[in-house]
Amino acid sequence: MRRIGDAPAVRRLLIGTALFLSALFLLLPLVAIFAQAFSQGVMVFWANVSNTFTLHAIGLTLVIALLTIPVCLVFGVALAWLVTRFSFPGRRILQTLIDIPFAVSPVVAGLIYLLLYGRNGWIGGWLDAYDIQLMFAWPGILMVTIFVTCPFVARELIPLMQAQGSREEEAAVTLGAGGWTTFWRVTLPNIRWALLYGIILTNARAVGEFGAVSVVAGAIRGKTNTLPLHLEQLYQDYNAVGAFASAALLALIALLTLAAKAGLEWRASRREAYL
Amino acid sequence: MSIRLQNIAKHFAKTQALEPINLDIHEGELVGLLGPSGSGKTTLLRIIAGLETADRSPQPGKILFGDRDVTNVHVRDRRIGFVFQHYALFRHMSVYDNVAFGLTVMPRKRRPSSGEIRARVFRLLEMVQLQHLANRLPAQLSGGQQQRVSLARALAVEPDVLLLDEPFGALDAKVRQDLRRWLRRLHEELNFTSVFVTHDQEEALELSDRVVVMSNGRIEQIDTPETLYRSPKNRFVFEFLGDVNHLEGKVSNGILTCGDARLNVDLPDGDEELLLRPHEVRLAQQPSAESHLPVTITAISPVGAEVRVELEADWLAKPWLATVRHADFEQLEMRRGQRLFAHPRQWHRFKEEAEKPKQQARAA
Numbered sequence: 001m002r003r004i005g006d007a008p009a010v011r012r013l014l015i016g017t018a019l020f021l022s023a024l025f026l027l028l029p030l031v032a033i034f035a036q037a038f039s040q041g042v043m044v045f046w047a048n049v050s051n052t053f054t055l056h057a058i059g060l061t062l063v064i065a066l067l068t069i070p071v072c073l074v075f076g077v078a079l080a081w082l083v084t085r086f087s088f089p090g091r092r093i094l095q096t097l098i099d100i101p102f103a104v105s106p107v108v109a110g111l112i113y114l115l116l117y118g119r120n121g122w123i124g125g126w127l128d129a130y131d132i133q134l135m136f137a138w139p140g141i142l143m144v145t146i147f148v149t150c151p152f153v154a155r156e157l158i159p160l161m162q163a164q165g166s167r168e169e170e171a172a173v174t175l176g177a178g179g180w181t182t183f184w185r186v187t188l189p190n191i192r193w194a195l196l197y198g199i200i201l202t203n204a205r206a207v208g209e210f211g212a213v214s215v216v217a218g219a220i221r222g223k224t225n226t227l228p229l230h231l232e233q234l235y236q237d238y239n240a241v242g243a244f245a246s247a248a249l250l251a252l253i254a255l256l257t258l259a260a261k262a263g264l265e266w267r268a269s270r271r272e273a274y275l
Numbered sequence: 276m277s278i279r280l281q282n283i284a285k286h287f288a289k290t291q292a293l294e295p296i297n298l299d300i301h302e303g304e305l306v307g308l309l310g311p312s313g314s315g316k317t318t319l320l321r322i323i324a325g326l327e328t329a330d331r332s333p334q335p336g337k338i339l340f341g342d343r344d345v346t347n348v349h350v351r352d353r354r355i356g357f358v359f360q361h362y363a364l365f366r367h368m369s370v371y372d373n374v375a376f377g378l379t380v381m382p383r384k385r386r387p388s389s390g391e392i393r394a395r396v397f398r399l400l401e402m403v404q405l406q407h408l409a410n411r412l413p414a415q416l417s418g419g420q421q422q423r424v425s426l427a428r429a430l431a432v433e434p435d436v437l438l439l440d441e442p443f444g445a446l447d448a449k450v451r452q453d454l455r456r457w458l459r460r461l462h463e464e465l466n467f468t469s470v471f472v473t474h475d476q477e478e479a480l481e482l483s484d485r486v487v488v489m490s491n492g493r494i495e496q497i498d499t500p501e502t503l504y505r506s507p508k509n510r511f512v513f514e515f516l517g518d519v520n521h522l523e524g525k526v527s528n529g530i531l532t533c534g535d536a537r538l539n540v541d542l543p544d545g546d547e548e549l550l551l552r553p554h555e556v557r558l559a560q561q562p563s564a565e566s567h568l569p570v571t572i573t574a575i576s577p578v579g580a581e582v583r584v585e586l587e588a589d590w591l592a593k594p595w596l597a598t599v600r601h602a603d604f605e606q607l608e609m610r611r612g613q614r615l616f617a618h619p620r621q622w623h624r625f626k627e628e629a630e631k632p633k634q635q636a637r638a639a
Contacts, residue, residue: 175377
């Protein structure tokens with residue numbers, strides 16, 4: 001018995017096509033980034049990376065990501081808990097609302113924040129009276145980054161928590177466990193892999209976000225430039241090597257993230273095989 | 276610890292899951308809540324546990340454990356043990372950690388020392404004969420083993436009452452038998468008050484001291500298994516507790532007729548429906564002066580202590596089922612297609628308006 005498409009010729013053709021397209025669209029650009037970044041030698045690459053403005057952009061990007069992750073984590077877990085463990089009017093609407101940041105173009109998100117929190121905006125005008133500036137400063141960047149990334153954790157958790165149901169939590173409570181104990185000892189261990197996966201996705205997006213951030217950051221070199229914005233500026237300034245050095249850094253972060261994700265999946269599959 | 280429910284009702288949105296219910300469960304009793312799905316039995320159990328709250332209006336009900344009013348006491352403080360249908364074991368914890376959970380989450384003041392916890396967990400695991408599997412994860416155990424772990428886990432905190440929701444529902448027949456027997460023994464040894472939910476009449480009758488039969492959110496009857504089976508209060512209970520044969524016909528001058536079937540009955544004239552259990556049907560070669568019920572054998576299942584025989588006739592809307600002793604089976608040389616006469620040893624009748632069921636026994 002042969003399965004469909006199992007003829008050697010067909011198989012070779014399909015595998016070949018897949019490999020070729022992957023190389024063309026995924027691998028080649030990645031290699032090109034590093035090739036360009038190092039095209040004038042390691043020293044020039046290093047000079048570009050260790051440039052004050054670049055270092056500042058790296059720092060700002062990492063700080064934004066570090067601040068975004070805990071917010072998204074708490075928000076995502078709370079939301080998933082709410083949606084999967086309680087039934088209340090408006091639950092379905094809430095589940096749809098979670099997807100708004102995915103549905104809306106990031107640039108639009110940035111514009112809305114500018115409109116609301118900018119100096120002439122509804123809330124921004126009021127804050128301005130107290131001398132608080134959110135837009136064209138790091139808090140603005142943080143706000144839009146959170147907006148763009150907040151669905152990731154909840155989206156990972158909701159299907160899992162729905163499938164697992166609340167029986168184990170009920171069991172814990174009948175055994176006398178309090179709310180926190182139940183969460184730390186029963187709920188959290190059951191969702192930890194999905195949670196980590198959600199964090200990885202959140203991080204990847206937070207580091208790489210361009211559209212929304214570019215609207216609210218104002219791109220002040222050494223002040224509100226994140227790595228993607230810095231990259232774009234360098235490129236506009238015809239500093240190709242500098243731009244690609246930054247691009248290489250971003251690509252490196254992406255690769256590390258992918259490696260972390262693959263590692264997690266490998267561990268999870270090993271765990272399942274063991275069970 | 277006795278359990279007393281007073282006026283407990285429950286609505287889910289607009290639908291009434293439980294009509295106001297009163298129920299007394301004595302100390303040390305093993306009570307089965309029996310009913311078809313949707314009868315409200317699980318809801319009632321979850322209300323006793325505190326996993327659901329009973330309606331507060333129009334008038335609030337009351338739940339008492341002994342003298343302690345637990346109506347407004349949170350699940351975690353009710354001191355109950357709850358066994359879930361699908362075990363609900365903590366999947367990421369070993370068997371040992373599962374059983375120890377209730378002890379380790381106690382407030383520091385009441386919590387036993389770690390040595391004592393260890394000793395107690397192993398004592399429980401020994402009781403459920405699983406001490407050799409202490410380090411396994413739940414997914415590595417069979418269903419029956421998981422349910423035993425779940426029982427040990429519930430018993431670890433020494434609950435006042437043990438509540439079991441369809442505890443053996445997800446297990447195969449053989450394991451279910453073993454576990455039932457085992458639970459009965461455990462109950463006699465430890466003498467805790469327990470309530471379990473089941474839709475399986477056999478399980479309820481075999482395991483319980485008393486059975487609470489429920490349907491449509493109402494208690495139909497509360498009695499010992501014997502009383503329940505011998506004198507069901509209404510038609511629902513009668514039909515739910517076993518296989519039933521129906522005989523519908525018109526009575527005139529003390530004779531019920533239905534097609535070419537006749538049966539002498541001591542009833543007033545009018546339409547009647549009589550009910551018979553399979554063991555109340557006797558089969559013979561000849562009709563008698565009192566009954567003329569011709570039937571044809573359509574199927575024979577000789578498995579078990581008795582032979583189950585399926586009977587059909589023109590005057591029957593639904594086939595009858597009769598259980599026959601193997602000796603009679605051989606004596607009559609029963610085979611498919613054979614024509615015989617049925618003789619009711621006894622029949623039952625439930626009139627909607629009359630609460631008292633009427634039974635008539637015949638010398639058969």
